[in-house]
Amino acid sequence: MSTITWRRCISKAATEFPLTKLQVLEGKIPTSLHGSLYRNGPARLERGGQPIEHWFDGDGAVLGVHFDNGEARAIYKYIQSEWLKKEETANKWLYTGFGQKMSGGIWNRIFAKEARNAGNTSVLPLPDKVLALWEGGWPFAMDLENLDTLELDNLGFLRQGETFSAHPKVDFETGEIFSIGSTVEKGKSYLCVYKCDRNGKLITQTRLPHKVKMIHDFVIAGKYIVILSFPTEMTPKGIFSYVLGLKSYNDAVEWRPENGTGVFILNRNDLSLLNKFTTDPFYAYHYTNGYEEKDGTIYLELVKYDSYENIRKYHDTISHLNKPLPSKYAGRLSYMKIDPKKGTVIEMKDISDDCFEFPTVATEQVGKRWRSSLFAHNPKSLKFDDMIFRGIARYDYSTQNMHTYSFGEDRYASEPLLVSSKDPEEGHILTVVYDASKNQSELCIHESKNLEKDPVCRLLLPEVIPYGFHGKWQHSS
Numbered sequence: 001m002s003t004i005t006w007r008r009c010i011s012k013a014a015t016e017f018p019l020t021k022l023q024v025l026e027g028k029i030p031t032s033l034h035g036s037l038y039r040n041g042p043a044r045l046e047r048g049g050q051p052i053e054h055w056f057d058g059d060g061a062v063l064g065v066h067f068d069n070g071e072a073r074a075i076y077k078y079i080q081s082e083w084l085k086k087e088e089t090a091n092k093w094l095y096t097g098f099g100q101k102m103s104g105g106i107w108n109r110i111f112a113k114e115a116r117n118a119g120n121t122s123v124l125p126l127p128d129k130v131l132a133l134w135e136g137g138w139p140f141a142m143d144l145e146n147l148d149t150l151e152l153d154n155l156g157f158l159r160q161g162e163t164f165s166a167h168p169k170v171d172f173e174t175g176e177i178f179s180i181g182s183t184v185e186k187g188k189s190y191l192c193v194y195k196c197d198r199n200g201k202l203i204t205q206t207r208l209p210h211k212v213k214m215i216h217d218f219v220i221a222g223k224y225i226v227i228l229s230f231p232t233e234m235t236p237k238g239i240f241s242y243v244l245g246l247k248s249y250n251d252a253v254e255w256r257p258e259n260g261t262g263v264f265i266l267n268r269n270d271l272s273l274l275n276k277f278t279t280d281p282f283y284a285y286h287y288t289n290g291y292e293e294k295d296g297t298i299y300l301e302l303v304k305y306d307s308y309e310n311i312r313k314y315h316d317t318i319s320h321l322n323k324p325l326p327s328k329y330a331g332r333l334s335y336m337k338i339d340p341k342k343g344t345v346i347e348m349k350d351i352s353d354d355c356f357e358f359p360t361v362a363t364e365q366v367g368k369r370w371r372s373s374l375f376a377h378n379p380k381s382l383k384f385d386d387m388i389f390r391g392i393a394r395y396d397y398s399t400q401n402m403h404t405y406s407f408g409e410d411r412y413a414s415e416p417l418l419v420s421s422k423d424p425e426e427g428h429i430l431t432v433v434y435d436a437s438k439n440q441s442e443l444c445i446h447e448s449k450n451l452e453k454d455p456v457c458r459l460l461l462p463e464v465i466p467y468g469f470h471g472k473w474q475h476s477s
């Protein structure tokens with residue numbers, strides 16, 4: 001079969017389905033799983049015969065899988081935003097996005113440049129709702145059980161124009177939620193940092209002067225928050241092209257390595273800025289985790305790209321279904337050590353040059369020293385030809401071994417999530433897998449300590465789930 005068969009899962013709009021008991025294809029559902037898995041991603045990439053210009057701008061839809069007493073029920077629903085409703089009525093794309101330009105003539109492109117909130121990137125389960133996240137705006141609140149869209153939610157503190165990250169961090173012990181965002185006010189742009197309680201209510205926030213740019217993720221590391229600002233910039237020429245509607249935001253952004261990567265170190269208690277400095281240029285979308293060493297230095301792990309140009313070519317290839325790229329465009333697993341007081345990067349090295357993305361750790365380990373990291377993974381031998389990942393991996397720091405599992409040809413893995421039991425480093429790994437040969441989606445469950453073995457359970461999902469981004473697990477109360 002073709003090496004790009006994964007494209008079948010995004011070739012047409014996904015189909016919603018009601019709460020449905022899942023069929024067990026193989027094995028048995030672990031009785032220790034009590035809670036809900038939520039996953040988000042672009043589910044519609046075409047409207048009225050017109051394909052979306054960028055993968056990041058597809059209509060968001062959330063999958064919920066509820067586990068209880070050895071059974072699993074799943075539901076899948078689009079986020080019912082006002083933008084989606086208007087575009088459904090018109091049967092065409094009406095708004096701009098990350099990579100989407102406004103259609104129509106030049107006057108329409110200049111004066112009708114409203115951006116759509118796709119709500120398609122990640123989720124944050126709270127005690128009374130689950131938030132569907134998109135970093136360019138406010139989150140959408142959805143019902144925890146039936147995934148009805150409740151409202152575009154400002155969480156009681158977000159002001160007009162303020163955004164909320166797609167990668168909030170939750171301290172397992174305190175329940176505190178940390179997030180970032182951005183805003184422009186009176187011609188000045190700011191990086192926003194928020195600290196909330198376990199219910200999403202604001203505790204404190206701060207604003208740091210900062211050029212408008214996308215900062216997708218950040219790290220909690222002990223008593224610190226670390227935010228990296230990569231050297232992308234919209235130059236006057238880019239701004240002119242963007243304002244005229246000739247280029248999307250993504251196309252108008254330029255890679256400016258001479259500016260270096262900015263590093264912000266904040267106190268996680270009061271969000272005060274402790275240090276700010278610049279280091280060598282590189283790019284990253286996602287971090288695995290971070291912690292504070294005994295000597296006071298900060299260790300963080302990330303999926304590193306040599307430049308924004310590399311990752312832009314990768315995503316453009318997915319969006320436009322071009323020919324696959326060689327492995328040099330893939331993300332490498334790397335780490336960096338930072339001296340927060342001196343404001344220097346002590347060391348930055350690659351852990352593996354295989355192809356990685358979507359790194360995760362157990363929720364209990366966020367901001368702490370951890371043992372196991374999980375990833376979507378391709379061995380370098382595949383030369384990145386698939387573009388999407390065929391397997392998952394677990395890196396064990398105690399042994400420095402990389403444990404991998406391949407789902408096989410024409411089977412593609414999403415972000416793996418570790419659902420722990422009594423030991424936060426052990427439990428079960430949940431992965432949504434698309435089988436292109438059968439055009440079906442499955443939820444595969446591995447024992448984390450036996451990742452190389454076949455899943456202990458495979459569940460058939462009622463409809464195809466297009467390849468998406470991020471998810472979270474919520475334990476039953």
